[in-house]
Amino acid sequence: xxxxxxxxxxxxxxxxxxxxxVALIEQRVSVTVESEPVALGQADGRISAxxxxxxxxxxxxxxxxxxxxxxxxxxxxxxxxxVLRLGARLAAGASAEGVLAGDGVVRIFTGAPxxxxxxxxxxxxxxxxxxxxxxxxxxxxxxxxxxxxGEDVPRGGLVIPEGxxxxxxxxxxxxxxxxxxxxxxxRLRVALFSTGDELTELGxxxxxxxxxxxxxxxxxxxxxxxxxxxxxxxxxxxxxATLPARLAAAAADHDLILTSGGVSAGEEDHVxxxxxxxxxxxxxxxxxxxxxxxxxxxxxxxxxxxxxxxPVAAYVTLLFVVRPLLARLAGETFVxxxxxxxxxxxxxxxxxxxxxxxxxSLALGADGxxxxxxxxxxxxxxxxxxxxxxxxxxxxDGAPIVSEGDIVGFYPxxxxx
Ligand code: AMP
Ligand code: MG
Numbered sequence: 287x288x289x290x291x292x293x294x295x296x297x298x299x300x301x302x303x304x305x306x307x308v309a310l311i312e313q314r315v316s317v318t319v320e321s322e323p324v325a326l327g328q329a330d331g332r333i334s335a336x337x338x339x340x341x342x343x344x345x346x347x348x349x350x351x352x353x354x355x356x357x358x359x360x361x362x363x364x365x366x367x368x369v370l371r372l373g374a375r376l377a378a379g380a381s382a383e384g385v386l387a388g389d390g391v392v393r394i395f396t397g398a399p400x401x402x403x404x405x406x407x408x409x410x411x412x413x414x415x416x417x418x419x420x421x422x423x424x425x426x427x428x429x430x431x432x433x434x435x436g437e438d439v440p441r442g443g444l445v446i447p448e449g450x451x452x453x454x455x456x457x458x459x460x461x462x463x464x465x466x467x468x469x470x471x472x473r474l475r476v477a478l479f480s481t482g483d484e485l486t487e488l489g490x491x492x493x494x495x496x497x498x499x500x501x502x503x504x505x506x507x508x509x510x511x512x513x514x515x516x517x518x519x520x521x522x523x524x525x526x527a528t529l530p531a532r533l534a535a536a537a538a539d540h541d542l543i544l545t546s547g548g549v550s551a552g553e554e555d556h557v558x559x560x561x562x563x564x565x566x567x568x569x570x571x572x573x574x575x576x577x578x579x580x581x582x583x584x585x586x587x588x589x590x591x592x593x594x595x596x597p598v599a600a601y602v603t604l605l606f607v608v609r610p611l612l613a614r615l616a617g618e619t620f621v622x623x624x625x626x627x628x629x630x631x632x633x634x635x636x637x638x639x640x641x642x643x644x645x646x647s648l649a650l651g652a653d654g655x656x657x658x659x660x661x662x663x664x665x666x667x668x669x670x671x672x673x674x675x676x677x678x679x680x681x682x683d684g685a686p687i688v689s690e691g692d693i694v695g696f697y698p699x700x701x702x703x
Pocket of ligand 1: 480481482484485497498499500501502546547548549550552555594595596597667
């Protein structure tokens with residue numbers, strides 16, 4: 287159950303900074319979902335609900351990092367070649383039990399256990415084989431080309447922290463330490479609505495004055511990419527009489543109610559009032575562009591977010607407001623995306639007091655340095671600005687003018703979801 291307290295509403299006239307909004311979310315919302323067991327092979331993208339520690343050393347035994355010859359380093363003559371007799375042979379998967387290098391070398395292959403008395407491996411490319419003797423060059427350090435037991439993770443070491451969204455490499459590490467199932471958070475269930483009398487369902491003909499509902503399919507796809515179970519509840523009409531009940535009904539069996547459209551200050555924007563009728567608002571305007579009207583509230587103890595209707599604004603606010611909220615609900619340790627510094631190829635005058643995101647593409651400048659070029663059309667309803675750009679450039683709340691050559695923060699679309 288989400289714990290969204292009702293006290294001290296921040297519903298004021300001044301738009302709220304993104305950080306303040308995210309901090310409010312952190313304060314008011316807590317982990318909402320239960321845990322469930324899942325096989326490791328099914329855990330990609332899920333959020334770990336437990337700390338997984340190594341039950342043994344990783345790697346479990348000292349082993350060769352290359353194909354070659356294992357030797358006790360003390361036998362090597364300093365500064366000149368050493369000739370030693372070839373002894374036993376150890377391939378990957380073999381046991382080194384009872385195998386010793388003694389005064390000779392052991393033929394060894396990558397991943398094979400080291401003989402107990404050898405700690406150094408010569409690469410096969412670096413030696414000369416002369417009958418049953420091996421000529422070893424000087425200069426190799428003790429311990430070279432040998433991987434030590436526990437050097438990756440020592441026994442008891444933390445391999446997966448609780449709250450980690452599991453990536454393929456996490457699964458590999460868990461498997462390597464012998465974990466084959468783990469406890470993860472249940473998937474969040476998000477109720478998704480579009481709002482607007484002008485919206486037409488996909489597959490229906492356009493009547494005069496209507497447009498197709500493009501937000502819902504985008505928002506649903508973005509949410510699914512982060513493992514959310516999306517419950518598509520269709521289009522809500524701009525009808526103050528029915529909106530409150532529809533939103534309240536959705537609160538019953540979902541972890542978050544998400545809408546787009548209808549949250550500005552226009553006469554036909556009824557979502558805000560509907561939320562206030564059946565719940566309460568926490569904030570409704572953010573200092574962010576595109577996306578200033580973003581409503582967040584609580585309906586029957588469940589969080590609600592009303593995104594702006596313009597597609598680019600919906601995209602940006604889903605990323606910067608809903609993404610941290612989902613992480614909080616799901617018990618995910620959220621690592622905000624980090625903007626990469628790139629050189630601006632444009633000059634742009636912005637208003638102070640709000641964060642602004644421009645759609646940009648990367649290209650090589652005349653000097654061979656990567657630079658961000660602004661998409662030529664600014665409109666926040668412009669879907670091609672999302673499909674034809676590489677990502678978002680972030681212009682800070684202050685700094686009213688960005689000039690050509692300045693460094694701006696860049697978020698690639700590809701790494702955001
Ligand atoms: P609103 O936030 O309701 O004032 O809508 C702002 C703009 O976004 C209007 O031009 C709407 O027609 C458009 N819009 C709202 N919802 C959607 C949607 N689901 N798909 C495409 N455009 C939308
Ligand atoms: Mg509308």
